[in-house]
Amino acid sequence: MSLPLVYVVDDEQPMRESLRFLLETVRLQVKTYESAPKFLSEFDPELNAVLVTDLRMPGMSGIELHEHLYRNGHRIPVIIITAHGDVPTVVRAMKQGACEFLEKPFNDQILIDAIQRLLEQDRERRIKAEANRQVAQKLRSLTPRELQVLELVVEGRINKQIASELGVGVKAIEAHRARIMDKMQAESVQELVRMMTLLRQSPEYANPLRPSY
Structure with missing residues (x-):
């Protein structure tokens, strides 16, 4: 897996440079962008990353950027920073899954701790x-x-019970179970149940036992 990355999107150059300096002092990899479109042109959803974005920017705002990512299935953790925070904006951000909302001026250590926690x-x-x-x-x-x-x-x-419900012999069920354990590479029924439980809890695989799989 690639090194973790912090994306910083802010239309103010001094803020971008300040955040880059701060985060690089704790050995974080940083990429900065002056606008949401420029960030989106290089965004790699496969990377372990966190997005730190200003709320109010020309064109696409930080909230709109987060909503765009969310609509397109990208679950990158987001930290929204602003000097103009208000309750409705915070509520809107949190409903869309924003992980943190920090008002300027913020404590540097709070930001660093949030980024490291979200990266993990x-x-x-x-x-x-x-x-x-x-x-x-x-x-x-x-x-x-x-x-x-x-x-x-x-x-x-x-x-x-399975044989009775499916209308076949017990020997046939035993054979099916053996093939299932082999194909699923499960050492025990408990491991098989654990695998399926975790899969069912994932939003990408809400109905994992449908024959389409």
Whole structure:
């Protein structure tokens, strides 16, 4: 995974330079932009990153930038900074998932702590997303019948109950379960249940047992 990155978007050059200097003193990688469009032209959603953006900028504001990212499925953590904060703006930002909202002048250490915390949260989110992607990929190798059996196994049914519900013999269910465990690379039923539970909790895979996988 690439080194974590802090994107800074602010139309005021002194603020951009000040934030770059501050963050580089704690060995953070920083890229600065004077406008939201310039940032979007280089934004890489695959990177472990945090966005620090001013609220009020010409053209696309910090709130509008965050909403644009959110609408397009990008969950990069966002810190919105402003000298003009007000309650309705804060509420709007928080509803869209903004992680922090800081008013100028802000305490440097508070900003640094927030960035480091959000970078770690983003890193953990990406690790879980990759694990879920791999599980979803394995699910695609299952047959429709194996998906049915898997769903019932995850629900806690024993072989005899599954056989009765699907109208097949217990030996057939045992064979299906063995193939499922092999394809899913699960060492135990408990591990299989854990994998599926984590996958179901992910918004990208709300219905992971549908045959489309």
